[in-house]
Amino acid sequence: MFNDEKVLPQAEIIAIGNEVISGLIQDTNGRYLSQQLHLLGVNVLRITAIGDDKNCISRVVEDALERVDIVITTGGLGSTYDDITKDVLAQIFNSKMILDNRVRSMLEVTFKKRSQKIPANLHSQYEVPEDATILYNNKGTAPGFLFKRDEKKLFSLPGVPLEMEHLFDTYIASDLKKIQKGVIDHRIIKTVGLTEASLWEKFGPVEPLAKLVTVASLPSYLGVKIRLSYCSKNTEQVKIRLKEAELMVMTSLGKWVYGKDNETLEGKVGELLKEKGKTLAVAESCTGGLIGHRLTEEPGSSSYFLESLVAYSNEAKTGRLEVPSALIKKHGAVSREVALAMAEGIRKTSGADIGLSVTGVAGPGSSDKKLVGTVFIGISEEKKSNCEDFIFYNDRSRNKERSAQAALNLLRRWLLNLKM
Amino acid sequence: MFNDEKVLPQAEIIAIGNEVISGLIQDTNGRYLSQQLHLLGVNVLRITAIGDDKNCISRVVEDALERVDIVITTGGLGSTYDDITKDVLAQIFNSKMILDNRVRSMLEVTFKKRSQKIPANLHSQYEVPEDATILYNNKGTAPGFLFKRDEKKLFSLPGVPLEMEHLFDTYIASDLKKIQKGVIDHRIIKTVGLTEASLWEKFGPVEPLAKLVTVASLPSYLGVKIRLSYCSKNTEQVKIRLKEAELMVMTSLGKWVYGKDNETLEGKVGELLKEKGKTLAVAESCTGGLIGHRLTEEPGSSSYFLESLVAYSNEAKTGRLEVPSALIKKHGAVSREVALAMAEGIRKTSGADIGLSVTGVAGPGSSDKKLVGTVFIGISEEKKSNCEDFIFYNDRSRNKERSAQAALNLLRRWLLNLKM
Numbered sequence: 001m002f003n004d005e006k007v008l009p010q011a012e013i014i015a016i017g018n019e020v021i022s023g024l025i026q027d028t029n030g031r032y033l034s035q036q037l038h039l040l041g042v043n044v045l046r047i048t049a050i051g052d053d054k055n056c057i058s059r060v061v062e063d064a065l066e067r068v069d070i071v072i073t074t075g076g077l078g079s080t081y082d083d084i085t086k087d088v089l090a091q092i093f094n095s096k097m098i099l100d101n102r103v104r105s106m107l108e109v110t111f112k113k114r115s116q117k118i119p120a121n122l123h124s125q126y127e128v129p130e131d132a133t134i135l136y137n138n139k140g141t142a143p144g145f146l147f148k149r150d151e152k153k154l155f156s157l158p159g160v161p162l163e164m165e166h167l168f169d170t171y172i173a174s175d176l177k178k179i180q181k182g183v184i185d186h187r188i189i190k191t192v193g194l195t196e197a198s199l200w201e202k203f204g205p206v207e208p209l210a211k212l213v214t215v216a217s218l219p220s221y222l223g224v225k226i227r228l229s230y231c232s233k234n235t236e237q238v239k240i241r242l243k244e245a246e247l248m249v250m251t252s253l254g255k256w257v258y259g260k261d262n263e264t265l266e267g268k269v270g271e272l273l274k275e276k277g278k279t280l281a282v283a284e285s286c287t288g289g290l291i292g293h294r295l296t297e298e299p300g301s302s303s304y305f306l307e308s309l310v311a312y313s314n315e316a317k318t319g320r321l322e323v324p325s326a327l328i329k330k331h332g333a334v335s336r337e338v339a340l341a342m343a344e345g346i347r348k349t350s351g352a353d354i355g356l357s358v359t360g361v362a363g364p365g366s367s368d369k370k371l372v373g374t375v376f377i378g379i380s381e382e383k384k385s386n387c388e389d390f391i392f393y394n395d396r397s398r399n400k401e402r403s404a405q406a407a408l409n410l411l412r413r414w415l416l417n418l419k420m
Numbered sequence: 421m422f423n424d425e426k427v428l429p430q431a432e433i434i435a436i437g438n439e440v441i442s443g444l445i446q447d448t449n450g451r452y453l454s455q456q457l458h459l460l461g462v463n464v465l466r467i468t469a470i471g472d473d474k475n476c477i478s479r480v481v482e483d484a485l486e487r488v489d490i491v492i493t494t495g496g497l498g499s500t501y502d503d504i505t506k507d508v509l510a511q512i513f514n515s516k517m518i519l520d521n522r523v524r525s526m527l528e529v530t531f532k533k534r535s536q537k538i539p540a541n542l543h544s545q546y547e548v549p550e551d552a553t554i555l556y557n558n559k560g561t562a563p564g565f566l567f568k569r570d571e572k573k574l575f576s577l578p579g580v581p582l583e584m585e586h587l588f589d590t591y592i593a594s595d596l597k598k599i600q601k602g603v604i605d606h607r608i609i610k611t612v613g614l615t616e617a618s619l620w621e622k623f624g625p626v627e628p629l630a631k632l633v634t635v636a637s638l639p640s641y642l643g644v645k646i647r648l649s650y651c652s653k654n655t656e657q658v659k660i661r662l663k664e665a666e667l668m669v670m671t672s673l674g675k676w677v678y679g680k681d682n683e684t685l686e687g688k689v690g691e692l693l694k695e696k697g698k699t700l701a702v703a704e705s706c707t708g709g710l711i712g713h714r715l716t717e718e719p720g721s722s723s724y725f726l727e728s729l730v731a732y733s734n735e736a737k738t739g740r741l742e743v744p745s746a747l748i749k750k751h752g753a754v755s756r757e758v759a760l761a762m763a764e765g766i767r768k769t770s771g772a773d774i775g776l777s778v779t780g781v782a783g784p785g786s787s788d789k790k791l792v793g794t795v796f797i798g799i800s801e802e803k804k805s806n807c808e809d810f811i812f813y814n815d816r817s818r819n820k821e822r823s824a825q826a827a828l829n830l831l832r833r834w835l836l837n838l839k840m
Contacts, residue, residue, distance in 0.1 A: 018636075019636055019638070019647075020467075021454065021464055021465070021466070021467065022454060022455075022458055022464065022604075022606075022649075023450075023451045023452070023453070023454030023455035023456075023457075023458065023464070024455075024606070024636065024638070024647055025451075025638060026446070026448060026451050027451075028446060030443075030469065031443045031445075031446050031447075032443070033443075034441060034442060034443030035442075035443035035444075036443075038442055038443065044441055044442065044443070045441070045470070045471070045476065046441070046468055046469065046470050046476075046480075047440075047441065047468070047469040048466055048467070048468045048469075049450065049466065049467040049468075050465070050466050051465070056465065056466075060466075184442075186442070186444065188444070197539050197541070197542075200541075201539070214438075216438060216439055216444070216502065217500060218439055218444070218445065219580075221582075227439065227444055229442070282730075284709070284712070286716075287713070287716075288709075288712045288713050288715065288716025288717070288721075288728075289704070289708075289709030289710065289711065289712025289713040289714075289715075289716065289728050289730065290709065290713040291709065292704075292708045292709025292712070292713075292730040292732075293707070293708050293709040293710040293712075293713050293820070294709075295708065295709075296706075296707075296708025296709065296730075296732065296782070296820070297708070297816070297817060297820075299783070299784050299785065299816055300785070301708075301732075302732055302733070305732050306732060306733045306735070306736060307729065307730050307731055307732055307733060307736040307740070308708075308709050308728075308729075308730035308732075309727065309728075309729055309730070309740075310702075310709065310712040310716075310727050310728035310729070310730070311727055312712075312716065312721075312722050312725050312726060312727055312728075313722070313726045313727060315726070315770075315771065316726060316727040316770065320727070320729075320740070350735075350736065351735065362716070363719070364719050365719065365720070396717070396719055397717060400713070400716070400717075
């Protein structure tokens, strides 16, 4: 999988909880830990979710300790009757339970602040396995534990993400940094507007890139992400390789790339608007407010985003946006003509430099004799305007998401003056 | 874990992909499959995520086939070089590859629609293991497979959620229904407006409920969900138990319950508006369009939702909503007075029966001398109006989400005439 991975320590993650295994909640701890471990040069082999079952926990933990150097469990450390992780681990490591005064005094302080006594059901939290190192938790009631067997380590963390992350950062990351032998790092290049097949066709042969780094292509209905990964003992070398690979991708696909790693399309658009000193207003129909919602996820968006008008009714289109009702009558609310009139209307009535509009049929029904998934996106500035049309084929929610993505991408290309 | 679970067939789910094991993407397939399998009376013992590694896939698949009756793998069926699931499974089941004409002709039809030939890198998709039953996929390019060993079944599905769900529904669900021996079912009761602690305080002793069904309490920053579960050979018995438990919860917590199972707060609000024949318009500031987005997730929302105005700038508030600029000057844009004026303004200018408004400081910065997280929510009808205020303490995104949730809840209570 990775270039140099054999030099690295190996880990497994075990998520424990009936609520996870029954599908009631999504386990997100596995992903968080996996990302963090990679950055610390630890290769993750498995993430296993299991229920609060004694035999199953024992077996999965023992098997993982056979295979890898580091095992991290999450969950099952609470104080309700189905939380059994601590007892099962104590048995696995032949450790008897003792009382820990520091856990008790930490809880006392917490409850004193609320002028309360420690509830009886939390008393079991002071009982800890004698042979474990205690990972004191000041973000919750359950401490974590570190058990050792020969050179191997097992960390047991609570399942609440906030507490799990806190204990990982406080105890595990610092521990692993001491033995760090290398780094696995990634660069994610995010594209919009191409299918996976046409993206790789435009890129050409992938071999030169694949010689440099490990490449993964991650398609979704909002765009394709390209992940470049490299692993080495030499941290500097990892940076250089990823930079080189990134340049190779940008050279052929730059026009379709809106950002990397944690960057977002709405962030890119915001950056461009700020750079050019332009303001924006949006007229949304089928997206229902999603474009405004995405734009305002960016801190500071109030400096360029003036307003969004969700003109769901025809009255809002004619009244607020001054779209002539004859135009709607002639072409239908979902049409090129109305999209352009909406973009111009929101620009003029709001006083923004740029008007962006979306009108379409999200589905499942269509009152407009247009196919479900038909979407028109308009953009208007004082001296020029444009409209693009799309036919998506998805359900209501996805059509809304794809329409918002296409609208933000049209705006990005408009601001960059990119012809496609 | 469940009352009668030993009578049920057992399954394991295996998510295959470097992008999952490295934490690049969140696997959501495991959760989906686990939920669906439970409803079909299949108990899930493990969900394991592993990379695209031949030895690891072989070992995990063989081990799972030892333990359980049904194994479902997801991922690794694409046509890029790191997709190896099909080949590894063919080896495990000693099956050679043959060409499948139906897979090819389905691809031909798909690409003909786009006036294209099948790209060369997709040709490997017609190669299928001779001994597998093919699960034809008309939502994507990769077919799924069913392998059998004695009484045990292994289903291999693509990793793209839409395709995975489609093949599960088409092939696996119907197959499992034939051998269904019992049901594990859940009822989720969704509440809003109470913390977990105050919710259970209002409920009183949980024991009578816990005698009837298995109870789980799932808090999040948007509200608390209560899950009631029961398992039995007798499907009718499961329904009766869950109904009885649901009634017990509704009796004490009904005012805070907005729905059950897949119901949403925006759906509930939409239902109430339709029932009462009232129309709605929204003036959003800090939520940026999220309320409109949520309202329009409901099919048919155009019958009651007229428009949302995302008045991010003060000009939009005064111009579009006719909020007196003196009012903004005197009290600040984030104030009770402005929230009420926005609600009245959107109602009057849109012609809707009800106007709903939100104004607040989403953060991270505040230009208004108000604390980050301060939010005012206004509601206006012809003869009455109301305003509630909140202080949230989270990041920008969560403050937006909590504000939208609080606004929709205020509207729900308004429509139901509920005093809290």
